[in-house]
Amino acid sequence: xxxxxxxxxxxxxIAAETNAKEALDLLQKREISGLPVMDANRKLVGMxxxxxxxxxxxxxxxxxxxxxxxxxxxxxxxxxxRALSTIKVKDIMRQDVITVDEDTALxxxxxxxLTQKARRIPVLNKIREVVGIVSRGxxxxxxxxxxxxxxx
Amino acid sequence: xxxITFKFILLFxxxxxxxxxxxxxxxxxxxxxxVSIFSASVFATLxxxxxxxxxxxxxxxxxxxxxxxxxxxxxxxxxLEVILFLVGMMVLVGLLKxxxxxxxxxxxxxxxxxxxxxxxxxxxxxxxxxxxxxxxEVTSIIFMTAAILEICDYFxxxxxxxxxxxxxxxxxxxxxxxxxxxxxxxxASKSGLTFEDFxxxxxPLMCIALLSAICITMFWYRxxxxxxxxxxxxxxxxxxxxxxxxxxxxxxIKLVLSIFGLTLxxxxxxxxxxxxxxxxxxxxxxSVPLISAGLVMIWKWRxxxxxxxxxxxxxxxxxxxxxxxxxxxxxxxxxxxVIAQKISFIVKGNPAMLLSAMLWISALGSSILDNVxxxxxxxxxxxxxxxxxxxxxxxWWALLFGGCIGGNITLVGSTANIVALGILEKERxxxxxxxxxxxIGLVTSVVAITIVWISxxxxxxxx
Numbered sequence: 001x002x003x004x005x006x007x008x009x010x011x012x013x014i015a016a017e018t019n020a021k022e023a024l025d026l027l028q029k030r031e032i033s034g035l036p037v038m039d040a041n042r043k044l045v046g047m048x049x050x051x052x053x054x055x056x057x058x059x060x061x062x063x064x065x066x067x068x069x070x071x072x073x074x075x076x077x078x079x080x081x082r083a084l085s086t087i088k089v090k091d092i093m094r095q096d097v098i099t100v101d102e103d104t105a106l107x108x109x110x111x112x113x114l115t116q117k118a119r120r121i122p123v124l125n126k127i128r129e130v131v132g133i134v135s136r137g138x139x140x141x142x143x144x145x146x147x148x149x150x151x152x
Numbered sequence: 153x154x155x156i157t158f159k160f161i162l163l164f165x166x167x168x169x170x171x172x173x174x175x176x177x178x179x180x181x182x183x184x185x186x187v188s189i190f191s192a193s194v195f196a197t198l199x200x201x202x203x204x205x206x207x208x209x210x211x212x213x214x215x216x217x218x219x220x221x222x223x224x225x226x227x228x229x230x231x232l233e234v235i236l237f238l239v240g241m242m243v244l245v246g247l248l249k250x251x252x253x254x255x256x257x258x259x260x261x262x263x264x265x266x267x268x269x270x271x272x273x274x275x276x277x278x279x280x281x282x283x284x285x286x287x288x289e290v291t292s293i294i295f296m297t298a299a300i301l302e303i304c305d306y307f308x309x310x311x312x313x314x315x316x317x318x319x320x321x322x323x324x325x326x327x328x329x330x331x332x333x334x335x336x337x338x339x340a341s342k343s344g345l346t347f348e349d350f351x352x353x354x355x356p357l358m359c360i361a362l363l364s365a366i367c368i369t370m371f372w373y374r375x376x377x378x379x380x381x382x383x384x385x386x387x388x389x390x391x392x393x394x395x396x397x398x399x400x401x402x403x404x405i406k407l408v409l410s411i412f413g414l415t416l417x418x419x420x421x422x423x424x425x426x427x428x429x430x431x432x433x434x435x436x437x438x439s440v441p442l443i444s445a446g447l448v449m450i451w452k453w454r455x456x457x458x459x460x461x462x463x464x465x466x467x468x469x470x471x472x473x474x475x476x477x478x479x480x481x482x483x484x485x486x487x488x489x490v491i492a493q494k495i496s497f498i499v500k501g502n503p504a505m506l507l508s509a510m511l512w513i514s515a516l517g518s519s520i521l522d523n524v525x526x527x528x529x530x531x532x533x534x535x536x537x538x539x540x541x542x543x544x545x546x547x548w549w550a551l552l553f554g555g556c557i558g559g560n561i562t563l564v565g566s567t568a569n570i571v572a573l574g575i576l577e578k579e580r581x582x583x584x585x586x587x588x589x590x591x592i593g594l595v596t597s598v599v600a601i602t603i604v605w606i607s608x609x610x611x612x613x614x615x
Binding site: 066067 | 248249250251252253254255258294295297298301302305306308575578579580
């Protein structure tokens with residue numbers, strides 16, 4: 001089975017110039033954790049996810065300072081969260097995005113998700129336009145449906 | 153002409169000049185080759201910093217292929233003992249981070265009673281220097297910057313002056329022991345100076361230089377300090393600040409503190425233990441971090457691989473290893489002997505002039521170059537001065553203090569500067585201009601180096 005058979009074709013996307021807070025609201029409204037960022041020609045320019053928002057508002061050094069526990073919310077985090085409405089999606093989106101083409105096998109997509117720690121992967125056609133998106137859940141569902149139809 | 157083409161042209165021009173000078177001073181072909189490849193590596197590292205390890209790989213391969221050095225000597229000059237010492241210390245620092253040791257120390261700053269702005273600037277300076285004495289300066293500055301940002305946020309003041317102060321103190325502090333800066337252990341392993349020598353001679357001088365820097369920064373930033381002072385008075389107590397972060401008090405912190413404390417103790421006593429056990433110089437110094445790191449990896453065996461893979465900066469260490477090997481080639485070919493003779497001729501054989509030149513050149517050099525690169529290049533030259541009858545000890549101290557304090561002159565002078573200013577820019581969107589740094593950096597460095605200069609020239613203990 002190929003990824004084009006199971007991908008979500010109606011892809012919701014956002015533009016790089018969108019306000020970051022509005023983009024976050026959209027994620028929450030749709031109850032999803034990330035969206036592809038596309039230009040006017042449906043070319044992928046990045047990925048906007050909740051993880052990117054979190055790393056934008058938390059201090060950049062938290063991974064380097066080792067173990068500690070926040071007992072209160074620092075002012076800086078509050079200020080950065082407020083500042084989200086003044087910055088654009090392009091300022092915090094991830095630009096290095098893993099993609100697959102339509103004819104990629106499901107196991108290859110699963111391998112990429114596991115090794116590259118990607119929760120969802122945009123699917124591109126031959127001219128590099130986004131034609132779909134596939135999530136971990138889609139892959140698991142499709143794999144188990146395929147295997148359950150096998151005769152033991 | 154684009155930037156990369158310009159850099160390449162500049163690189164060829166600089167190497168050509170070095171080659172020309174090498175020819176003029178009478179170096180033979182092998183010596184000229186060693187000097188040219190080494191200087192090409194140094195200039196290329198300076199111009200293409202992100203490619204430094206690739207450049208180091210190619211540089212050492214060229215030295216081998218051109219028979220400028222053989223395999224046996226390349227391995228010898230790579231100074232594996234220094235690299236292993238740094239690996240051991242990095243594993244230990246990884247463990248300290250993991251148990252929250254540094255955050256625990258930062259909470260101590262948050263708990264200062266009757267905090268005033270002057271007390272704050274004094275404490276961050278002393279802690280920065282103290283941290284830099286015991287662990288590496290980069291780890292130290294990350295924690296200090298994090299603590300300063302949290303505190304300045306709480307009081308709503310510009311953190312820039314305090315971060316600059318902390319960086320200046322970190323660079324000065326890193327000259328206090330062999331642990332603070334890679335050049336410390338490098339000099340210790342090549343000079344025969346012991347940890348005790350560092351404690352008795354480098355540490356007090358570092359303290360005086362630090363004190364001068366604290367006084368200057370307090371005066372320089374007096375207006376900013378007044379603002380912080382009034383904010384502190386308004387806030388009455390810093391209870392919320394104290395509550396901001398915590399580290400669960402655990403047995404582990406105490407245990408790790410004991411391991412680290414014992415490691416420092418054995419490092420401090422290395423010379424006496426080596427004499428007692430009849431061991432070769434520096435055997436204990438270089439073995440203690442390995443024993444401690446080994447014990448840590450037995451204790452936390454499930455995480456041992458993580459310590460080695462994540463906490464050890466292999467990128468930097470490989471760069472050092474190859475750099476040392478390349479610099480050693482200068483000695484191996486005898487190039488540094490010729491250079492030392494020429495320098496001796498220029499300074500007319502006067503030890504005071506040589507010491508002064510070494511101190512100020514290493515300070516100015518490390519304001520633009522990585523100080524490890526600079527010191528690695530100078531070490532074989534200093535060793536060559538021995539045959540010319542110069543006392544080496546003052547030169548080693550000059551190299552140490554010049555290399556560490558010189559990093560304060562410009563904002564790219566040391567890794568600590570770059571790391572701290574990078575965090576400041578990312579976290580607060582504050583970009584410090586070259587001249588904003590240069591003013592305070594130059595004044596504190598000139599005063600500190602002058603103190604060192606006078607001490608090295610006139611105090612008999614340094615002769």
